[in-house]
Amino acid sequence: xxTKSLAVIAILLWGVTAAFVGFKFVKGSTMTAEDGREAxxxxxxxxxxILTEMRGMLAAVQDILSAANAGDMAAVKDIAYQVGMAEVAxxxxxxxxxxxxxxxxxxxxxxxxxxxxxxxxxxGAKAVLEKLDENMSRCVACHEGYQFTVAE
Numbered sequence: 356x357x358t359k360s361l362a363v364i365a366i367l368l369w370g371v372t373a374a375f376v377g378f379k380f381v382k383g384s385t386m387t388a389e390d391g392r393e394a395x396x397x398x399x400x401x402x403x404x405i406l407t408e409m410r411g412m413l414a415a416v417q418d419i420l421s422a423a424n425a426g427d428m429a430a431v432k433d434i435a436y437q438v439g440m441a442e443v444a445x446x447x448x449x450x451x452x453x454x455x456x457x458x459x460x461x462x463x464x465x466x467x468x469x470x471x472x473x474x475x476x477x478x479g480a481k482a483v484l485e486k487l488d489e490n491m492s493r494c495v496a497c498h499e500g501y502q503f504t505v506a507e
Contacts, residue, residue: 390502392502393501393502394501394503394504395458397453397503397505399505401447405450405503408442408446415437415438415469416487416494418434420487423480424480428480428483429476435470438466438469439469442466443466457500465490468489468493469490471490
C-alpha cells in the first residue's frame with residue numbers, strides 16, 4: 356500500500372470518527388422512559404454528579420430568595436454566580452457526550468440565567484425575583500422532559 360492510499364484511509368477514518376463524536380454530541384445517550392420523558396442513560400457516578408448539581412441549583416434558589424428577602428444583594432450575586440456558567444466547567448467531557456443537545460442547551464440557558472440573576476441584583480430584589488421566576492421555568496421544563504437512568 357502506498358503513502359497516498361494510507362493518507363486517504365487515515366482521512367476517511369478521521370472523518371468517520373469525527374462524525375460519530377458529532378452524532379454523540381447531538382444525540383447523547385437516551386431512550387424513552389416509561390412516563391414518556393427522555394431518559395438520559397449515564398453510569399451511576401455521572402447520574403450522581405448531575406443530580407448533585409441540580410440539588411445545588413435548587414439550594415441556590417432558596418438561598419437567593421432568602422438573601423433577596425433580606426435585601427442582601429451582595430449575597431444574591433455571590434450565590435447566583437456560584438451556580439452560573441462558572442459551574443459548567445466542572446462537567447466531565449464523557450458525561451457531556453451522553454447528554455442530548457436539547458438538554459445541554461437548556462442547561463446552559465439555566466446556568467446563564469443564574470448569571471443574569473447575579474447581574475439583576477444591581478437593580479434590587481424585584482429584578483432578582485423577575486429573573487429567578489424566568490429561570491425557574493427552565494428548571495420545570497427540564498424536570499418535565501428528562502430523567503436520568505443508570506446504564507445496566
